[in-house]
């Protein structure tokens with residue numbers, strides 16, 4: 001049974017919309033239809049955080065609070081969730097939320113344009129953590145920009161919330177909200193509005209039926225890339241196939257020395273898991289967009305986008321990851337380094353989707369990854385480099401190197417690897433290898449960085465990897 005009605009919770013009631021517009025952003029719905037204008041529009045591309053809202057999601061009989069950018073999420077994606085707006089933070093008796101009180105007490109607002117977004121990011125942080133470290137605060141607020149107050153008062157407001165007992169009205173109403181969320185039976189959704197269609201199957205078998213029946217479908221996962229076609233390129237997407245209602249795609253498994261990540265797994269969930277295997281992977285993910293982006297964005301979306309500067313791609317390539325493709329035909333496995341064809345073109349065939357990514361666990365290897373971007377947080381890479389090396393008795397037994405931002409596709413440095421393999425792990429050999437990078441790559445040249453800058457940085461990162469391994473010490477400004 002499919003339904004053309006989406007249901008979500010707003011103000012402790014189930015809100016229903018019949019055939020919502022699949023291209024309407026949640027932000028426009030809130031501001032124009034609900035006439036709630038606390039949530040602001042700054043950039044309309046996920047970069048400033050002014051539009052931050054919080055979604056409550058049912059997980060293991062509990063509610064998980066996720067800050068997201070309403071400007072780059074579509075209205076039907078609200079199905080089955082609790083929508084929390086800045087206006088909802090004030091309780092019925094008119095009392096401000098502790099987060100709002102803290103912002104006032106510490107003078108965290110001047111013009112006020114960014115304030116609702118900060119308050120919502122802080123609210124999600126407050127609800128999800130008992131104690132707040134500087135790292136949690138920095139991470140939670142890295143997706144919000146302020147152009148007049150300055151960050152110190154805002155950070156001080158956040159710090160003052162540390163170890164505050166959560167006794168807000170959301171806590172008091174939690175049982176009721178959980179019951180309401182359970183009441184919304186997640187159905188297969190099929191919406192049609194003004195010649196635009198939106199499908200949200202809840203199983204892979206239903207997804208495959210849609211793939212057989214329909215053509216010209218655009219897959220949608222977190223939407224952090226797809227949505228910009230509407231908000232920035234001003235296009236229409238006629239047929240959307242939303243993948244993130246499918247629970248079977250949201251998993252992380254670890255077996256046979258391999259981590260398998262389902263296509264629908266959020267980057268934030270993945271970053272927490274990968275930390276113990278490859279700490280540098282987590283460090284790169286912490287600088288990937290913002291919490292708002294990583295709460296919804298997926299590794300499969302990053303792979304399918306095939307951007308030369310997609311951050312997970314060089315890391316996955318140097319780990320020799322495989323992707324599992326599914327669709328109308330049999331499920332197949334493909335090495336990631338065979339997947340990218342040319343600029344933003346992949347081997348994905350019509351009707352095929354990424355089911356999962358498999359990442360080998362190398363017990364003897366050293367894994368390093370570096371991201372160079374103009375701004376430290378919430379910025380796209382100019383160059384991203386990743387090194388996976390096994391050294392035995394000062395000899396390089398295995399080495400896999402990959403770079404992003406150095407060619408029209410993210411790719412391995414095959415010639416440089418050949419020069420280094422079976423050679424001594426020495427400064428001289430690494431220095432010689434830096435020259436070979438010129439054979440491996442013809443860097444892209446754009447507003448982020450010139451090609452000569454990129455090449456210079458790539459060489460320096462290879463030497464940095466050598467020095468960090470040699471001295472068994474991290475050479476990082478942010479450590």
Ligand SMILES: Cc1cc2nc3c(=O)[nH]c(=O)nc-3n(C[C@H](O)[C@H](O)[C@H](O)COP(=O)(O)OP(=O)(O)OC[C@H]3O[C@@H](n4cnc5c(N)ncnc54)[C@H](O)[C@@H]3O)c2cc1C
Pocket residue numbers: 045046047072218219220221222223224225226227243263264287288289290293296297298299300301302303304305309310311312348352353354355378379380381
């Ligand atoms: C503000 C902002 C900051 C960002 N920062 C970074 C950053 O630091 N580093 C970085 O690498 N990227 C960054 N991005 C880009 C984006 O977040 C990533 O590419 C993200 O991983 C995309 O995942 P998604 O789930 O949101 O994909 P979506 O937007 O849903 O989809 C992206 C593409 O993949 C396809 N797709 C999605 N899932 C599948 C699947 N399972 N099978 C086949 N095709 C699929 C879609 O059709 C679409 O073509 C940023 C984006 C924004 C807006």
Ligand code: FES
Pocket residue numbers: 040041042043044045046047048049050051052069070071072
């Ligand atoms: S308006 Fe800037 S992130 Fe949404």
Ligand code: FES
Pocket residue numbers: 108109110111112113114115145146147148149150
């Ligand atoms: S208070 Fe003015 S932009 Fe932050």
